[in-house]
Amino acid sequence: MEYKFSEIEEQIKKFWSDKNIYRVGDAESGKPKYYVLDMFPYPSGAGLHVGHPLGYIASDIYSRYKRMKGFNVLHPMGYDSFGLPAEQYAIQTGQHPAITTEQNIKRFREQYDKMGFCFDWSREVKTSDPEFYKWTQWIFIQLFNSWYNNSTDKAENISSLEKIFTTEGNANVKAAHAEVKIFSDNEWKNFSESEQQEILMRYRLAFLSEAYVNWCPALGTVLANDEVKDGVSERGGYPVERKLMKQWMLRITAYAERLLSGLNDLQWSESIKEAQRNWIGRSEGASAKFQIADSKLQIEVFTTRPDTIFGVTFLTLAPEHELINQITPDSHKKEVEEYVLYAKNRSERERMTEVKKITGVFTGAYAIHPFTGKQIPVWIGEYVLAGYGTGAVMGVPGHDSRDYGFAKYFNLEIIEVVKPIPDPFPKEGRNTGATNSLPLGESRSGAEAFEGEGKNINSAFLDGLKTADAKKKVIDEIEKNKIGERKINFKLRDAVFGRQRYWGEPIPVYYDENNIPRVVDENDLPIRLPEVDKYLPTETGEPPLANAKNWKYKNKFEFEKTTMPGWAGSSWYLFRYMDPHNKNAFAGKDKLDYWKQVDFYIGGSEHATGHLMYFRFWTKFLKDLGLVHIEEPAKRLVNQGMIQGVSQMVYFSKAEMKCYSTDLLRNSFENYNWTYADVNLVDAKGNLDIEKFKSWKPEFAEYKFQLNEDKKFICATAVEKMSKSKYNVVNPDDIIEKYGADCFRMYEMFLGPVEMSKPWDTKGIDGVNRFLRKLWKLFYSDDGKWLVTNEAATNEELKILHKTIKKVEDDIEKLSYNTSVSAFMICVNELTDLKCHKAEVLKDLLLILSPFAPFTTEFLWQEMKQGGSIVTTEFPKVREELLVKNSFEYPIAINGKTKTKITFALDKEISTIEKEVLDMEILKKYFEGRAPKKIIVVKGKMINVVV
RNA sequence: GCCCGGGUGGUGGAACUGGUAGACACGCAGGACUUAAAAUCCUGUCGCCCGAAACGGCGGUGCGGGUUCGAUUCCCGCCCCGGGCACCA
Incomplete structure (x- = not known):
């Protein structure tokens, strides 16, 4: 019988669906749970290319393996189906994004099914489904109704805060909040309703706030920080500018400390953890207030180097700083206004690309140094960011490179206050670890700012102290004199949550008769996305939802018109899979208790600072409310690498009207132009089909x-990202049609470690294809006869089998799938050599191979009449006793170079081995008459003789 | 500039915790089968040198040093590639 994979796949697919084999139960299964999750895909119109399934195959193998190991495995799939592309398409064509999205989902589903993934589709979820976004809105309402209590270090209901305000005002409240004035209980009671609501808004975790946001005119919407890369939008690459806008935001900064410390215990790749640490950007230091001369005003700065305070020769304010107007004397108004205007009109992009450019203006005002009493000038500079710290810095040109550059450019005073301590034990050729340290005796004059640590000079009471001690001492002084306080700052900013777009979850907020924003009643959820006749903003610049007719809460109140960003639904979806059809809660308590959290999460590293941050944030929030019991959503995270494309290029000369086979050009490429050729027009040997081209x-x-x-006509090649525009996209459907799903799955794994990026090269797939045919031949002869016998297996055969079981098991745990595929190849090659067709061996081989090649193994399992399904059969146990070795062939090295091999029993005394080796005749010639100096015998490894 | 990865044959990659570098494949070359092709099978395949062959010699894991009986693996200094962050005080 011939190996006809397409027939087998059809037959087995039906077999599985008849048996409902992938249906996953909950706690009643009586088994320990294991939750494997793939990152939520956005169903794009382009469908999947060969690179996408990499992670899915890896997680599928793991899920199948875990299931065979006795776990109840949850391995669901769904769609993050709100998003920009469908909406852009709607704007162009007028087609409702829901229709486009549905079509794309259908195509994705077809592709998934072909690949034989063990998803339980009865648990499928879609973020654009009202049954799903009802709960996204519900969580938003909880965020709105919560504040973050820094004393208990968790989110609490806003009512507890109101109670405190009523009994004692806000003076002693430790909370994550925007700037508020201190008020007493009586003052609170006398505030109007809208004043009270205005204050509460400054404490809520979902809040409306006026802030500088990333505005993207081309997309017509604001973007969160992680959606902006290099000053342009991540999707589409459109320019982004800073704009002051009233926006819904989420107070993720309240969780900064927990988001940071939680990283330590996660089994995530170091690079992702580092990316998150940098993004959170915690720094310790102090705030200090500088009095403005002849004024009551003070300017507060934040610094991580309070020990350099005696080196302060100026202050710099961000152009957006709110005190600029008040401190600037009339004499300098004109220049200052001009400069502020200039800075304001510079886009984010310009600012970024011209980082080196130094700009600034003197305000005409002076501040008083809190320790020396000296007057220092107050400047405005673009290098100071409004959103970080206090939006003002103390200029220490001696010990900060940016301050140094600024001072040099504007000719401001530079004072040295920290001297580097020379390394007393300089190690030759070694990095001492100290940054910027100078060799002993070298002077610093004319050098750049020294940013390292050292000893204080020119610093009054700090003189002679080492940096760490100076920091401590100066902060104590600052606090004692009420100049400022010890402070921790984060780079992390609150996340802009509203989007001026149509295709997203409506924010469940309305504005009451006093225009106070209120969340809707939970019983009114979901707030459905209304129909609109066009998906563009209105003529007055309102978001598309303003186009909806008769869309009012309780028929009289205006709804919020912005929608949620793409990452809203994906911030909590892991819980919905646990209980996808629950009508009364985002997931039932029993389900949450059983499934807890994701044990194994797999997806792309591009989500390092976006999704993975919000995902953790929402989980922590839900935990604070007692709704879930886990602090982190995913214990182990693996980032699959990218599968790159191999682009094909044709070199040509326009003048000659001629194209050249690449091998003819040698080193003269620069004289020719090139153009892409579609990879599908080039055969496996790089030969172009000229007529088709x-x-x-x-x-x-x-x-x-x-x-x-x-x-032949040979194309030039380049390894690049797989993309339509480079015509290097390989579609998995084509590969599956030609080689079958099992072969496709195994080949993707065989390509290399899951985490690494590598180019797709269809050529190599023949190796895996041959392997599957060889496997088949262990079961069927060329003329279709069934070869499997019930003869007892020999020791040698069992050894081969169990060696493979052990290897594969270890490899799967390590996700080293490429080496397990090799192990299968070795196993089948060896069994073929021994002409082994014994059921005893083959049955276990099928079992261990089944996570990789589910279709073929299930088919053969059925042919072997083993009963049930291979999917639900137990993974075979290694018989270690078969693998025990009693002798070892030692490599014998002379001075570390292997010369020959000798076999010794493993329990042989080392001293006996040493003696025998030294007496060996073949080794004598290597000694060249010299007496061996030393012999090293490492049991079971090798022997080395030193002469 | 800073922070993570990575660099091994013509190609994808393997090598436990410092112990035989190049497993397993692809490709290539030669051969068998065939009228022929496909498929299949066999042999060889890191480079150089000697040789009829060798279970001969030398070199070799980006480069230069070091530690060690022994280094792809550990340490120091560089180079290159990929990714992330980027005036964060």
């Missing part, structure tokens, strides 16, 4: 094609 790119129809000596 001509009809694909008609502008080359009249060109001559210069072939090489073998009468």
Whole structure:
């Protein structure tokens, strides 16, 4: 019988679906749980390319393996189906994004099914489904109704805060909040309703706030920080500018400390953890207030180097700083206003690309140094960011490179206050670890700012102290004199949550008769996305939802018109899979208790600072409310690498109207132009199908094609990202059609470690294809006879089998799938050599191979009449006793170079081995008459003789 | 600039915790089968040198040093590639 994978796949697919084999139960299964999750895909119109399934295959193998190991495995799939592309398409064509999205989901589903993934589709979720976004809105309401209590270090209901305000005011409240004035209980009671609500808004975890946001005019919406890369939008690459806008935001900064410390215990890749640490950007230091001369005003700065305070020669304010107007004397108003205007009109992009450019202006005002009493000038500079710290810095040009650059440029005073301590034990050729340290005796004059640690000079009471001690001492002084306080700052900013877009979850907020924002009643959820006749903003610049007719809460109140960002639904979806059809809660308590958290999460590293941050934030929030019992959503995270494309290029000369086979050009490429050729027009050996190329790119129809000596036309290649525009996309459907799903799955794994990026090269797939055919031949002869016998297996055969079981088991745990595929190949090669067709061996081989090649193994399992399904059968146990070795072939090295091999029993005395080795005749010639100095015997490893 | 990864044959990659570098494949070369092709099977395949062959010699894991009986693996200093962050006080 021939190996006809497409028939097998059809038959087995039906077998599984008839048996409902992938249906996953909950606690009643009586088994320990294991939760494997793939990152939520956005169903794009392009479908999947060969790179996407990499992670899915890896998680699928793991899920199948865990299931065979006795776990109740949850391995669900769904869609993050709100998003920009469908909406952009809607704007262009008028087609409702829901329709486009549905079509794309259908296509994704077809592709998933072909690959034989063990998803339990009865648990499928879609973020754009009202049954799903009802709970996204519900969580938003909880965020709105919560504040973060820094004393208990958790989120609490806003009512507890109101109670405190009523009994004692806000003076002693430790909370994450925007700037508020201190008020007493009586004052609170006398505030109007809207004043009270205005204050509460400054404490809520979901809040409306006026802030500088990333505005993207081309997309017509604001973006969160992680959605902006290099000053342009991550999606589409459109310019982004800073704009002051009233926006819904989430107070993720309240969780900064927990988001940071929680990283330590996670089994995530170091690079992702580092990316998150940098993004959170915790720094310790102090705030200090500088009095403005002849004024009651003070300017507060934040610094991580309070020990350098005696080196302060100026202050710099961000152009957006709110005190600028008040401190600037009339004499300097004009220049200052001009400068502020200039800075304001510079886009984020310009600012970023011109980082080196130094700009600034003197305000005309002076501040008083809190310790020396000296007057120092107050400047405005673009290098100071409004959103970080206090928006003002103390200029220490001696010990900060930016301050140094600024001072040099504007000719401001520079004072040295920290001297580096020379390394007393300099190690030759070694990095001492100290940054910027100078060799002993070298002077610092004319050098740049020294940013390292050292000893204080020119610093009054700090003189002679080492940096760490000076910091401590100066902060004590600062606090004692009420100049400022010890402070921790974070780079992390609150997340902009509203989007001026149509295709997203409506924010469940309305505005009452006093225009106070209120969340809707939970019983009114979901607030459905209304129909609109066009998806663009209104003529008055309102978001698309303002186009909806008769869309009012309780028929009279205006709804909020912005929608939630793409990452809203994906911030909590892990819980919905546990209980996807629950009508009364986002997930039932019993389900949450059983499934707890994701044990194994797999997805791309591009989500390091976006999704993975919000995902953790929402989980922590839900935990604070007692709704879930876990602090972190995913214990172990693996980032699959990218599968790159191999682009094919044709070199040509326009003048000659001629294309050249690449091997003819050698080193003269620069004299020619090139153009992409679709990878599908090039055969496995790099040979271009010229006729097809001509009809694909008609502008080359009249060109001559210069072939090489073998009468071939060879394309140049480059490894690049797989993308439509590079014509290097390989579609998994084509591969599956040609080689079958099992072969596709195994080949993707065989390509290399899951975490690494690598180019897709279809050529290599033949190796895996041959392997599957060889496997088949252990079961069927060429003329279709069933070969499997019930003969007892020999020791040698069992050894081969159990060696493979052990290897595969270890490899799966380590996700080293490429080496398990090798192990299978070795096993089948060895069994083929022994002509082994014994059921005893083959049955276990099928079992261990089944997570990789589920279709073929299930088919053969059924042919072997083993009963049940291979999917639900137990993973075979290694019989270690078969693998015990009693002798070892030692490599014998002379001075570390292997010369020969000798076998010794493993329990042989080392001293006996030493003696025997030294007496060996073949080794004598290597000694060249010298007496061996030393012999090293490492049991079971090797022997080395030193002469 | 800073922070993470990574660099091994023509190609993808393997090598436990410092112990035989190049497993397993692809490709290539040669051969068998065939009228022929496909498929399949066999042999060889890191480089150089000697040789009829060797279970001969030398070199070799980006480069230069070091530690060690022994280094792809550990340490120091560089180079290159990929990714992230980027005036964060």
